[in-house]
Amino acid sequence: MKKQRPATNAVASSSSTSASGLGKKRSRKQQVAEESEEDDELSGVVGSGKQVDNEQVDEIDLEEDEEDDEFEIDTGSSNGDLDDFVVADEDEDDVEDDGDLADSESEEDSQAGLDLDDEEGYNSSDIDALDSEAEEDEDGVLTPATSLGSSSDLDKLIKKHTSKPSESEWGTDKFSSAKEGSGRLRKSRFVEGSWVREYEEFEAGYGSESSTEENTNTIGNIPIEWYDDLPHIGYSVDGKRIMRPAKGDELDKFLATVEDPDSWTTAEDKLLQKQVQLSDKELDIIRRLERAENPDAGFDNYQSTIEWFTGKGNEMVMPLTNRPEPKSRFVPSKWEHKKVMKIVKAIREGRIIPNRPPVEKPKVYAIWSKEDQERTPHAMYMPAPQLPPPKTVESYNPPEEYLFDEQEKAEWEAQEKEDRKLDFEPKKYASLRTVPGYEGFVQERFERCLDLYLAPRTKKVKMNIDPESLVPKLPSPKELRPFPTTSAVQYRHPASSRVRCVSVDPRGEWVASGSEDGVVRVWDLGNGREVWKWPLKMGAVQSVEWCPNRDESVLAATVSGRVYLLSPLALVSPTVAQTTLTHLNTAFASSSASTAQNEPRKAPDAKWVRPTEDERDRGILVIVEVAGTPKHITWHRKGDYFSTVAVDAANKSVLVHQVSKHQTQSPFKRTKGSVQRVAFHPTKPHFFVATQRYVRLYDLVGQQLLKTLMSGLKWISSMDIHPGGDNLIIGSYDKKLCWFDLDLSSKPYKTLRYHTKALRSVIYHRTYPLFASASDDGTIQIFHGTVYSDLMQNPLIVPLKVLRGHNIKDGLGVLDVKWHPTKPWLVSSGADGEVRMWT
Amino acid sequence: MAKIKKRGESGAAKNYITRTQALKKLQISLSDFRRLCILKGIYPREPTNKKKANKGSSAPASFYYSKDIMYLLHEPLLNTFRQHKTFAKKLARALGRGEWALAKGLEDRKPDARLDHLIKERYPTFKAATMELNDPLSLLSLFERLPKDPVPGRTQVPVEVTAECARLVNEWKVWAIRTHALRKVFLSIKGIYYECEVPSGESGSTVPVRWLEPYEFTQHVPSDVDFRILLTFLDLYRTLTSFVLYKLYTDENLVYPPPMDVQLDQRGEGVGKFKLVEREADEDRDGEQPKTADGKRITKKDVKRGIKSVQRAGDAVDEDEDEEMVDATEEAVEEEFVHHPGKNEDGADAASGPLPTYTSLLVSSSNSENTTPAFQIFSPYTFYLSRETSSRTWEFIIRAFGGKVVTHLEPTTDATQSNSLAGPEGDKITHVIIDRPMGKSKMRELQGQRKWAWVQPQWVADCANRREILPSGQGSGYEPGGALPPHLSPWDGEGEVYRPWLEQDKPEASQVEAAAEGDDVEMADDDEEEEEEDEDEDEETVKPETKTTITPALLAASRDPTNETLIHQAELEAESLGISHDAFKKSLDKLVKEHKETPQGSAAEKAKKVAVADEDMRKIMMTGKKQRLYTKMTYSNNEKKAEQDKLEQKRQAIEKRKKKEAKSKLAQAAAAA
Known part of the structure; x- marks a missing residue:
C-alpha cells in the first residue's frame, strides 16, 4: 500500500501538495545523482564519499524544508507553527519520500526501456565485485593508507560509477554498508588491544524495513501506559530514547481547541503521545470512509471495460463449430401443429367459442328435492333459538x-x-x-347477528312439568290416625325454669319432670296436678326416667355427680311399694358386710349410698355417686339395669348400673369420641353408643363391636331405638334427623331436614307406629313410621303433624319429648318452663 | 389392566378447540374466520367444564367444536378467500402501475364466492330452510330501508344490495299475496310484525315464518354497528331467501324471478310491480315465451305497453282471445289496477296498462289450499287507501287477505261534486282506510251517495288477526279520529295468558256478528259482581252503627239460632241497652247470615290451610335435588303469576278510575241540565 501510493499519486495529476512537491523532488534527485557523481570523482575516496553524499542529501533536505515552508505559506499554512520535532519528522519523511521516488523513477526508467542497464546493474559479476571490494576494504582496514592511495582502485571505482548510474546501486550500497566496513576503527575500552568498529549514525533509507513505517517509536503494540512513569515514551529505530513531548495541561488543551481553528482536524498519535494534524489527504480519506466510498480518491469505480475480443477490429472471424444447423430449427413442430389443429377443429365445429364469457351457473335453481334427508340428530348440533314472538x-x-x-x-x-x-x-x-320510527332497530338486528355467530351455545334441559309432580305421593295423615294433634294438659312449673327432662310412668298415670331449679316433680297425667316433688338441691336435674318395670315404681334422676333412685311410695299401692323397696334395698344389706373387704381393693366406678332416714321417708331410696355430670339416663327393658352418660367424665362417661346388686361398671376402658347417648337393644343383649358422629353397636355378651353406623351428621344430639330393634332414629344439632335401617346399610335410609333449629330429642312410640322429634325452633314434628316385617319393604315414613305451643326462650325451644306408654299421647317439656301433653 | 388414559387426548379436551387454535389451524385472519363462521353457521360452544376443554387452563377463551373446524379445512370458500386475496393484490398492483387493460381483465375474471352449496349444507331440507327464515326476512326488510352510507366514513352498503333486498322482500310478499299465506299482523312500536304460513312440503304441514318490518322512516344507525358483519349475514340471507323463493314460486308453477315492471318500479311501487308468469309445462328456458294466466283479459294495446315496459315479457298472446274479451277488459282494469297519485294524467294513463297482477292470477290458483275463505276475509271488499296510510303495508295485508285496493281516485270531472271521490272505482269501494281525524260532513261529502265504511288502519290488522270482520261503525273506536280499542299481540296469550277482560274491552256495539253469547254472560257476571261490591260498600257504611250494639249474648244466639233461651237472653240484653226489636232482629239475622257464611268460609280456609300444611309435610320427604328444583320452579311460576296479578290490579284500578270519571261527568251533565 505504501509503495503504491506515491506511484498512483504520480500518475494522477491531482492538486495535492505532496504530489506537486514530489515533482520538484524528482528533478532535484537527478541533480543529486549528478552531484554525487561529481563528488565521487572529486574525492575519489570510497568511505568518505558516502559521507559526503549524505551531507549533500541533508543539505537538499534543508532546502526542501524551506521549499515546503514556502509552499505551506502559499496554501495557507496548515501547520504554521511547527516545532522542532515536526521538522525532524518531516526530514525523515522526506528521506523516505526520496527512497520512494527512487523506486518510482526506476519503474519509470524500466518503462522507458532502460531494462538492459538495470540488468547490468544487478548481474552477479557486480555482486562479486562488491564482495571483492568488501574484502579489499577489510584488507584496507589493515592498511588504510595504501588502499586509499592506489590509483587502480580509484579508476575501478570511477569506471563502476560512471557505467552504472542507477539508483539500485544506492540500495545495494546501503545494504552492504555494514560489510563495507565503513565505520571507524577505534580501540576497545573493554578489551585491551582490540579494535572496535564504530559506525556512523544509521540512516534508514530505501530497502530498510523501518523506512516503510512512519512511526519512529519502536516499542510496538504495547500499552503506552507502561511508559507513564518514564521521561521517554519509547525508542527510535536506532535505539535512542524518544523523550516525552511537552504536553500542556487541560487548560492548554482547551485553549488549543478554542483558539486553533484547525484543532478539530487533529488526532492523537498514541505512540508519539501528541496531537497530529491530519493532512488534507488523510481528511479526505476519512470523509470517503464515512461516505462508504473507496478511500482512494483516484479509484475509478466505473472504469470502461477493456474490449479484448469485441469492438471494431477485434471481431472473431471464424465460427466456433463447423456443425451445420439442424433441420428442426427450420421445421415447425408436428405435435404442436396437431394440438393447434385440434383446437382449430373445435373452434370450427363450435365446441370452443373464443372470448366467450364464462358460463355462469344460474343464480337460483331447485336446490331442494323430495329426496332430501333430514339432518341426523347429533348431540353437538344446536340450532340457534328463535326470537320469541312479540x-x-x-x-x-x-x-x-x-x-x-x-x-x-x-x-x-x-x-x-x-x-x-x-x-x-x-x-x-x-x-x-303518530308512531315514530324505532331508534333501536338496527342495533337490535345487529345484536341478534352477533348472538348468532358469537354467543356460545349450550344445551339446557327445560323442565316442563308441574312442580307438584315432584312432591312424593304419601298416604294422607287422616288415614294414619291416631296421632297427637292438640295440647291437652299443661303442667305448669312455678318458677317457670327450664324443664330439661320429662318421663311418663310405665303405667301411664304420672308424669315426672326435672327442672333447672333442681326439683323433680311428679304430676298427675290426666289433670296436670302436682302430686309429688323432690327438691334435690344439687343443681339442675339433667334427666329423669321411670323404670320400665310395671311392678315397681322407680324414678331415676340425675344431677351433677349423683344419680337418685326415687319412688313416690305414698302414691303407689302397697304391693308395688314393697317390691320397689326390696328391689332397691336388698343390696345394702349384703354390701354393708362386704364393703370393708372391697373398698381397699379398687376404687369403684360409683358409690352407692344409702340416704338418711329423713330422705328415705321422702322417697329418696338410693343415691349413686358418680364422676362427672350424668346428662342422660336410660333403663334396660327389664328394669334392673340402667346406664348413665356423663360427657365430662372421661373414660367413665358411660356407666352401667345394676340396681339389685348396687353395682356399677364401666363397660369401656376408653371411648372413641365423646359419647352423647347410649341405648339398650330392646330384645338382644346389645348396646348402642352414639358419639358425635357415629353410632356403634356393641355386643355386651361377646364384648365386641358389631356395627358402626355412619350418620353423616356433625353432632348427634339424641337417639332412639325402634321397639322392633332393627331401626333407629338420630336427631342432630345440625337440624337433621336420620333413620337407620340396621339390616339395610350402615348409612342412613333417610335423612330429613325440616326443623329450622337443632333437634333436642327424638323418640319412638312403644306400641304405635309413631315417632316424634323436638327442636329448638319450638315445634314438635310427629311422624308415622311403619316398619314392615317384610324385609324387602322399606319403612314408610309419613310426616303427620307439627305441634306448636312451646315458646322459644333464650334460643331454646322444646327440650324433651316422651310418648305415653300405651296411648298415642305425647308429653313434652320446654325451655319456657312448661310441660305439655298432646293428644 | 385397562389402558391408561392420557390427559388431553379424549373428551372435552379433544372435542373443543379455542378460537386462537382454530385460526392457527386454518391459517386465516380473524376477519376471514368470522366470515366463514357466519356463512357456515359455526358458533362457539359452552363446554360443561371449561377447564377440561382448555387443557387445564382457566383463561377465558371461546371454544369451537373441533370437528366444525376440521370440516372448515375442506371448505371451498376458504379457497375462494385465498383466490380473492391474490386477486386483490394483482389488481392493486395493476392499478398502481397504471396497467388499465390488465386491471380490466383481472376485474372480469374476479373470483366469485358462491354460497349455494352452503344453503344446501346448512338447510338440508326445505323445511329446515323455512324454519330459519325469520332472521333473514327481518334483516332484508331492514336493508331495504337503509341508505348507501349508513355510518358516514365506514363500510358502505352498495345500492345493488339494497335494491336486491327490496326485490326479495317484495317477491316474498307477492308470493304471500298469491297464496294468501299471511296469518297475523301486529303493529308494534318497533315496526310491523307479519306471520306467514309456509308449506314445508311434507304432506301439507306448514311452518310459521314471522318477520319484522320497520316503519317507513330513515333508520337511526348507531356508529358502533359493524356493517361488515351485517353484510356478511346479508349475503347468506339473500342467497337463502332467493332459493326459498325459487322453490315457493316453482311450487306454485310460477316463473322465478318474476318479471318486474320497470316503470312501476320507478314509481316506487312495492308489490304491484311484479308480473307473475306461469311456467310452461315443457319449458326448457325460464322466462321465454311466458303465457300469462289471465292472458285472455289482455288487449293488444296492453300487450304493447307490456312489451315496452317489461323487456323480458313475451309477446305471444292469442289475439283471438283478446278480441273475445275486450268487454271484460274495462272491468279488469277497475278491479286490478292500482292508480298512483302524483303523476300527470296522460302519462299515468299511458303507463297504466292493466298488467296481469297477482289478483288476476288468483283465479287460476283458487284451488290452492290457502285460499280457503277463512283467510280471505276481505274478499268481498274493496279498500281505498288514504294518502297518509302506508300502501306498502296495507296493500300487502289487504290483498293477502283477499281484498282489493284502490290507492288513488281521479277526481270527477263533474263540477258540482268537485270534492267527492268518484268515478267508476268509487262505486266499488266499500272501505276507506284513513289515519286522520275527519268530520262527518266531510266524509259524507266525499262519499256522496255511496256507502263507505271509514276505518282506521288498525281495524284491518285486528280483523286479520281475528279472522272476522269487526264492526267498524260509530262507537267501535275504529272510525276516523276515534279512540282505538287496544291493539293486542296475536301471539300473546297463546295458551299463556288468558285475559277475558280484553274481550270485554272490545266494542260493546258488536251487535252484528262478533259478540258471542258467552261474552254476554261473562259481562253479566261482571255486572253482578260489581253490584255486589257496591252492596259490600254499603254494608261497610252501615256496620259501624250495628257493631256497637252487638252483645255477647247476641253473638252466642247467632251461633246457635235454634236455641230459644239464648235468643231470649240476647233480646233481654238488647232491651236493656235500649235497642228496638226491629233493629235487634236485623242485627241478629245479619249475624246469623254471617255466621252461616263464615263457617263455610272458615272450613274452606281450614281445608286450605290443612292442604297447605299437608303439602309442606310431604315436601319434607323430597330429596334435596328435587327440593331445589321444586323451589326454583315454584319461584318462577310465582314470578309469572305476580306479573299477571300486577297487570290485573293495574287494569282494575284504571277501570275504577275511568268509571268514576264517567260518573262524575254524568253527574255534572245532569247538574248542568
Whole structure:
C-alpha cells in the first residue's frame, strides 16, 4: 500500500501538495545523482564519499524544508507553527519520500526501456565485485593508507560509477554498508588491544524495513501506559530514547481547541503521545470512509471495460463449430401443429367459442328435492333459538295497564340496559300515524347477528312439568290416625325454669319432670296436678326416667355427680311399694358386710349410698355417686339395669348400673369420641353408643363391636331405638334427623331436614307406629313410621303433624319429648318452663 | 389392566378447540374466520367444564367444536378467500402501475364466492330452510330501508344490495299475496310484525315464518354497528331467501324471478310491480315465451305497453282471445289496477296498462289450499287507501287477505261534486282506510251517495288477526279520529295468558256478528259482581252503627239460632241497652247470615290451610335435588303469576278510575241540565 501510493499519486495529476512537491523532488534527485557523481570523482575516496553524499542529501533536505515552508505559506499554512520535532519528522519523511521516488523513477526508467542497464546493474559479476571490494576494504582496514592511495582502485571505482548510474546501486550500497566496513576503527575500552568498529549514525533509507513505517517509536503494540512513569515514551529505530513531548495541561488543551481553528482536524498519535494534524489527504480519506466510498480518491469505480475480443477490429472471424444447423430449427413442430389443429377443429365445429364469457351457473335453481334427508340428530348440533314472538306490551296501542307508571318507569330507567326485562319503554299512541320510527332497530338486528355467530351455545334441559309432580305421593295423615294433634294438659312449673327432662310412668298415670331449679316433680297425667316433688338441691336435674318395670315404681334422676333412685311410695299401692323397696334395698344389706373387704381393693366406678332416714321417708331410696355430670339416663327393658352418660367424665362417661346388686361398671376402658347417648337393644343383649358422629353397636355378651353406623351428621344430639330393634332414629344439632335401617346399610335410609333449629330429642312410640322429634325452633314434628316385617319393604315414613305451643326462650325451644306408654299421647317439656301433653 | 388414559387426548379436551387454535389451524385472519363462521353457521360452544376443554387452563377463551373446524379445512370458500386475496393484490398492483387493460381483465375474471352449496349444507331440507327464515326476512326488510352510507366514513352498503333486498322482500310478499299465506299482523312500536304460513312440503304441514318490518322512516344507525358483519349475514340471507323463493314460486308453477315492471318500479311501487308468469309445462328456458294466466283479459294495446315496459315479457298472446274479451277488459282494469297519485294524467294513463297482477292470477290458483275463505276475509271488499296510510303495508295485508285496493281516485270531472271521490272505482269501494281525524260532513261529502265504511288502519290488522270482520261503525273506536280499542299481540296469550277482560274491552256495539253469547254472560257476571261490591260498600257504611250494639249474648244466639233461651237472653240484653226489636232482629239475622257464611268460609280456609300444611309435610320427604328444583320452579311460576296479578290490579284500578270519571261527568251533565 505504501509503495503504491506515491506511484498512483504520480500518475494522477491531482492538486495535492505532496504530489506537486514530489515533482520538484524528482528533478532535484537527478541533480543529486549528478552531484554525487561529481563528488565521487572529486574525492575519489570510497568511505568518505558516502559521507559526503549524505551531507549533500541533508543539505537538499534543508532546502526542501524551506521549499515546503514556502509552499505551506502559499496554501495557507496548515501547520504554521511547527516545532522542532515536526521538522525532524518531516526530514525523515522526506528521506523516505526520496527512497520512494527512487523506486518510482526506476519503474519509470524500466518503462522507458532502460531494462538492459538495470540488468547490468544487478548481474552477479557486480555482486562479486562488491564482495571483492568488501574484502579489499577489510584488507584496507589493515592498511588504510595504501588502499586509499592506489590509483587502480580509484579508476575501478570511477569506471563502476560512471557505467552504472542507477539508483539500485544506492540500495545495494546501503545494504552492504555494514560489510563495507565503513565505520571507524577505534580501540576497545573493554578489551585491551582490540579494535572496535564504530559506525556512523544509521540512516534508514530505501530497502530498510523501518523506512516503510512512519512511526519512529519502536516499542510496538504495547500499552503506552507502561511508559507513564518514564521521561521517554519509547525508542527510535536506532535505539535512542524518544523523550516525552511537552504536553500542556487541560487548560492548554482547551485553549488549543478554542483558539486553533484547525484543532478539530487533529488526532492523537498514541505512540508519539501528541496531537497530529491530519493532512488534507488523510481528511479526505476519512470523509470517503464515512461516505462508504473507496478511500482512494483516484479509484475509478466505473472504469470502461477493456474490449479484448469485441469492438471494431477485434471481431472473431471464424465460427466456433463447423456443425451445420439442424433441420428442426427450420421445421415447425408436428405435435404442436396437431394440438393447434385440434383446437382449430373445435373452434370450427363450435365446441370452443373464443372470448366467450364464462358460463355462469344460474343464480337460483331447485336446490331442494323430495329426496332430501333430514339432518341426523347429533348431540353437538344446536340450532340457534328463535326470537320469541312479540307480546302485547310491544303494541303501539296496548291496553293501558301495560304502560309504565312513574315508579316503574323510574325503575326501568335506573336499571342497566342489560338487566332490563323490556328493551323498550311501552308507549301508547292515539293513531298509527303518530308512531315514530324505532331508534333501536338496527342495533337490535345487529345484536341478534352477533348472538348468532358469537354467543356460545349450550344445551339446557327445560323442565316442563308441574312442580307438584315432584312432591312424593304419601298416604294422607287422616288415614294414619291416631296421632297427637292438640295440647291437652299443661303442667305448669312455678318458677317457670327450664324443664330439661320429662318421663311418663310405665303405667301411664304420672308424669315426672326435672327442672333447672333442681326439683323433680311428679304430676298427675290426666289433670296436670302436682302430686309429688323432690327438691334435690344439687343443681339442675339433667334427666329423669321411670323404670320400665310395671311392678315397681322407680324414678331415676340425675344431677351433677349423683344419680337418685326415687319412688313416690305414698302414691303407689302397697304391693308395688314393697317390691320397689326390696328391689332397691336388698343390696345394702349384703354390701354393708362386704364393703370393708372391697373398698381397699379398687376404687369403684360409683358409690352407692344409702340416704338418711329423713330422705328415705321422702322417697329418696338410693343415691349413686358418680364422676362427672350424668346428662342422660336410660333403663334396660327389664328394669334392673340402667346406664348413665356423663360427657365430662372421661373414660367413665358411660356407666352401667345394676340396681339389685348396687353395682356399677364401666363397660369401656376408653371411648372413641365423646359419647352423647347410649341405648339398650330392646330384645338382644346389645348396646348402642352414639358419639358425635357415629353410632356403634356393641355386643355386651361377646364384648365386641358389631356395627358402626355412619350418620353423616356433625353432632348427634339424641337417639332412639325402634321397639322392633332393627331401626333407629338420630336427631342432630345440625337440624337433621336420620333413620337407620340396621339390616339395610350402615348409612342412613333417610335423612330429613325440616326443623329450622337443632333437634333436642327424638323418640319412638312403644306400641304405635309413631315417632316424634323436638327442636329448638319450638315445634314438635310427629311422624308415622311403619316398619314392615317384610324385609324387602322399606319403612314408610309419613310426616303427620307439627305441634306448636312451646315458646322459644333464650334460643331454646322444646327440650324433651316422651310418648305415653300405651296411648298415642305425647308429653313434652320446654325451655319456657312448661310441660305439655298432646293428644 | 385397562389402558391408561392420557390427559388431553379424549373428551372435552379433544372435542373443543379455542378460537386462537382454530385460526392457527386454518391459517386465516380473524376477519376471514368470522366470515366463514357466519356463512357456515359455526358458533362457539359452552363446554360443561371449561377447564377440561382448555387443557387445564382457566383463561377465558371461546371454544369451537373441533370437528366444525376440521370440516372448515375442506371448505371451498376458504379457497375462494385465498383466490380473492391474490386477486386483490394483482389488481392493486395493476392499478398502481397504471396497467388499465390488465386491471380490466383481472376485474372480469374476479373470483366469485358462491354460497349455494352452503344453503344446501346448512338447510338440508326445505323445511329446515323455512324454519330459519325469520332472521333473514327481518334483516332484508331492514336493508331495504337503509341508505348507501349508513355510518358516514365506514363500510358502505352498495345500492345493488339494497335494491336486491327490496326485490326479495317484495317477491316474498307477492308470493304471500298469491297464496294468501299471511296469518297475523301486529303493529308494534318497533315496526310491523307479519306471520306467514309456509308449506314445508311434507304432506301439507306448514311452518310459521314471522318477520319484522320497520316503519317507513330513515333508520337511526348507531356508529358502533359493524356493517361488515351485517353484510356478511346479508349475503347468506339473500342467497337463502332467493332459493326459498325459487322453490315457493316453482311450487306454485310460477316463473322465478318474476318479471318486474320497470316503470312501476320507478314509481316506487312495492308489490304491484311484479308480473307473475306461469311456467310452461315443457319449458326448457325460464322466462321465454311466458303465457300469462289471465292472458285472455289482455288487449293488444296492453300487450304493447307490456312489451315496452317489461323487456323480458313475451309477446305471444292469442289475439283471438283478446278480441273475445275486450268487454271484460274495462272491468279488469277497475278491479286490478292500482292508480298512483302524483303523476300527470296522460302519462299515468299511458303507463297504466292493466298488467296481469297477482289478483288476476288468483283465479287460476283458487284451488290452492290457502285460499280457503277463512283467510280471505276481505274478499268481498274493496279498500281505498288514504294518502297518509302506508300502501306498502296495507296493500300487502289487504290483498293477502283477499281484498282489493284502490290507492288513488281521479277526481270527477263533474263540477258540482268537485270534492267527492268518484268515478267508476268509487262505486266499488266499500272501505276507506284513513289515519286522520275527519268530520262527518266531510266524509259524507266525499262519499256522496255511496256507502263507505271509514276505518282506521288498525281495524284491518285486528280483523286479520281475528279472522272476522269487526264492526267498524260509530262507537267501535275504529272510525276516523276515534279512540282505538287496544291493539293486542296475536301471539300473546297463546295458551299463556288468558285475559277475558280484553274481550270485554272490545266494542260493546258488536251487535252484528262478533259478540258471542258467552261474552254476554261473562259481562253479566261482571255486572253482578260489581253490584255486589257496591252492596259490600254499603254494608261497610252501615256496620259501624250495628257493631256497637252487638252483645255477647247476641253473638252466642247467632251461633246457635235454634236455641230459644239464648235468643231470649240476647233480646233481654238488647232491651236493656235500649235497642228496638226491629233493629235487634236485623242485627241478629245479619249475624246469623254471617255466621252461616263464615263457617263455610272458615272450613274452606281450614281445608286450605290443612292442604297447605299437608303439602309442606310431604315436601319434607323430597330429596334435596328435587327440593331445589321444586323451589326454583315454584319461584318462577310465582314470578309469572305476580306479573299477571300486577297487570290485573293495574287494569282494575284504571277501570275504577275511568268509571268514576264517567260518573262524575254524568253527574255534572245532569247538574248542568
